[in-house]
Amino acid sequence: MTKTITLMSVALAMGLSANATVARAETLDADNQIMVFKTPWCGCCQAWVEAMENAGYSVETTDMEDLTTTKRQAGVPGGLEACHTAMIGGERKYVLEGHVPIEAVEKLMTERPDIRGVSTPGMPMGSLGMGDDPEANYAVYAFTGRADETPAVFFEAGKQ
Structure with missing residues (x-):
C-alpha cells in the first residue's frame, strides 16, 4: 500500500505529523x-521494497517529498543517511536506512543487538535495489542513535 504525501503542510492539515508517521511504524x-x-520518484527504493516483499516481508510504504524529519526522528546519523528509511521489528524496533541487504536484516533480527539500527549509506552500486550484485562489496553500519558513538561495521556485503 502506497500513500503519497506531496507537502508536509498537507499532512499537517490532515492532522498528521512526521511524529505521527514514525509512531505509526512503531505499532x-x-x-x-x-x-x-x-520519496515518490525513487525507483531504486521501490526495487528494494519489492525485493523485501519477494523475500517474504510484509512492506507498507509511505511516500513523502522530504524525509529529513523522519531520518532525524529515527536517529539516523548524518553521515549514514541514504535514500529511504524503514522500520522493522515486533517489540524491539530497528531502523533500516537505505539499501540494507536481506542478509543484514536477517542478521539484525536474529542477533537483536542493542542498537538503534543499521545503514547502507549512500547508494552503493550492486546493493539491493541498486543492481543487486551478490559480489558487490560495501559495508552496512550499526548505529545507536547516540551522538557520542561512532558507527561500527555490522555486515560486509560481498564477503560472506
Missing part, C-alpha cells in the same frame, strides 16, 4: 513487517 507487531518512508 507494527510482527518481525517480518517493514514500514518504509521514501
Whole structure:
C-alpha cells in the first residue's frame, strides 16, 4: 500500500505529523513487517521494497517529498543517511536506512543487538535495489542513535 504525501503542510492539515508517521511504524507487531518512508520518484527504493516483499516481508510504504524529519526522528546519523528509511521489528524496533541487504536484516533480527539500527549509506552500486550484485562489496553500519558513538561495521556485503 502506497500513500503519497506531496507537502508536509498537507499532512499537517490532515492532522498528521512526521511524529505521527514514525509512531505509526512503531505499532507494527510482527518481525517480518517493514514500514518504509521514501520519496515518490525513487525507483531504486521501490526495487528494494519489492525485493523485501519477494523475500517474504510484509512492506507498507509511505511516500513523502522530504524525509529529513523522519531520518532525524529515527536517529539516523548524518553521515549514514541514504535514500529511504524503514522500520522493522515486533517489540524491539530497528531502523533500516537505505539499501540494507536481506542478509543484514536477517542478521539484525536474529542477533537483536542493542542498537538503534543499521545503514547502507549512500547508494552503493550492486546493493539491493541498486543492481543487486551478490559480489558487490560495501559495508552496512550499526548505529545507536547516540551522538557520542561512532558507527561500527555490522555486515560486509560481498564477503560472506
